[in-house]
Amino acid sequence: MRRIIFLALLSALLNHGFVSASAPLVIYLEADRTHHQASAISIEQGFKTAFSEVNNTIQGYPVEFLVLDHRANASRSYKNMQSFAADPQALAFVAGLHSTPLLKYRDYINKNQLLTLVPWAAGGPITRASDDQNSIFRLSIDDTKVGGFLVDYALNTKQCQRPKLLLEHTPWGQSNAENMSNSLLEQGRPKPQISWFQWGINETDARITLRTIINEGADCVLLVANSAEGEVIVRAMSKLQRDKRLPIISHWGITGGSFTDNVSITERESVDLSFVQSCFSFLAPQLNDFSKSVFTQASILFDEINQENDIKAPVGFIHAYDLAKVFISAMNQVELVDDNKVNQLALIKALENLNATTQGLIKNYQRPFRPYRVDDPDAHEALNQNDYCIAHFNNSGDTLVQSKEE
Missing domain, CATH: 3.40.50.2300 (Response regulator)
Incomplete structure (x- = not known):
């Protein structure tokens, strides 16, 4: 009898939204927060601002963030990648300023099909896999x-x-x-x-x-x-x-x-x-309504942001926000399930074949990525020289x- 009452109460709580019916989707934010803190914080702010616009929830799944510091040490970053690979709740690995960890462990990332998003690191080979299996996507400057x-x-x-x-x-x-x-x-x-x-x-x-x-x-x-x-x-x-x-x-x-x-x-x-x-710059003489709304949302979320120049290392915020918006579009294009390895593979395909146009700060993104082939080395690059x-x-x-x- 007690079990029946407990199950009835649990069902009521779930139906009224007091308890999440789904385990959270965890996005790893991994960067150098020791030596280049400004870039790491700006990336975190950009991603969190974008996800706050959808109430940190996609298809009923709550989205959470795990913030990690590799302290400019590629070996520590590799351990974080391994933790991500073993975490059943992990959905996406967001990298930071340094190219070296991504260059050194690119093959590990792609072999294990770890969905990796790059809003800053610019090293050319990062997104250019040695074969057609590529799970790294960049919205940033490309060396x-x-x-x-x-x-x-x-x-x-x-x-x-x-x-x-x-x-x-x-x-x-x-x-x-x-x-x-x-x-x-x-x-x-x-x-x-x-x-x-x-x-x-x-x-x-x-x-x-x-x-x-x-x-x-x-x-x-x-x-x-x-x-x-x-x-x-x-x-x-x-x-x-x-x-x-x-x-x-x-x-x-x-x-x-x-x-x-x-x-x-x-x-x-x-x-x-x-x-x-x-x-793109929040300090431009004229901002459109969309850019103003993004800044307003960021200022609501983060006490340290009151005026436009309070966003330090601004490209980190700008690229992270745009990349998160593209990623949210991909999430909305697939049917998420309770297996995040399945979700990662589905999202890799969705990112390569986005149907919807995504409004960003730098520009509007109409299919920013394509299925990767070695003979199409820019397939996982969302920006080009016209955006510099x-x-x-x-x-x-x-x-x-x-x-x-x-």
Whole structure:
């Protein structure tokens, strides 16, 4: 009799929504929250804002987030991937700023068909599997395109004649070395000289490296660095004799940490610094109603967001929001079941064959992905070079994105 009463009460609670009838779908948010916290937080904010618009529920399944910190350690990231693979509630693995974990363990991800979403990491090979089985999808800048974009800006806008590459000595830096070198060769320039630096470079070594670059006759620097090393290099450049300082055209890794907190206004004003971003900004002179509504929703969710420049490392938020919206469209296109491995496989196919147009901040996405083949290497890339713009820091440390017309 007690069992009958208990079951009747449970049924009533379920029918009235007091207890979820389904186990939660868990989205892993895995990034470097120790050394590049701003990028990790912005990605988290973007994903959570998008899912809050559907009340964190899809087809009756509650959506929850598990936040993890790999601390810039690829081995720790691999352990998190293994935990994801073993978690029956895990639905999607969202990566962070660093390319190295994804490059190093790309084959593991694809072999085990772990649905992986990439809103920041830019390493070219990440989405380019060695065979047709590919479960990694990116909505971000892609190094196979950004190298040519930065080279074109350096040569044609900045009028550089002898650019020098200054790159971090990681798989991400090596990927850019190849792409930038090829872009320069395609534009009829000689193979560029490359200077490498390790993570943790100090200011003395940075000044020595920059003086060597200047003495070798370079007239601008193409920089690939994350925030910590970018801070050191820009400060070192600012302290050189004024007529020796070179323009720095940087990848966007410098925006992922606390660059503007650690590089003073005086130091920033002393260096001609520009960097790549995608072509949307909450600081644009005019926002459409959709963009305003997204910001309003974010400001409701997060106490630290009151005005547009409170979103730090803004591309993390922007890309994560757009990618989450695309992912939600895929979720709405399939019939979710209680087996998340089945769901992951169904969502991989749905992402490759989206029917609905998804409204995003950067643009509207009409079938952003395609079924992957080795001979179609861009099939899992939602953005392209037309979505890239140049940006600068203003005196307040905000990121100002130039329009294509500027």
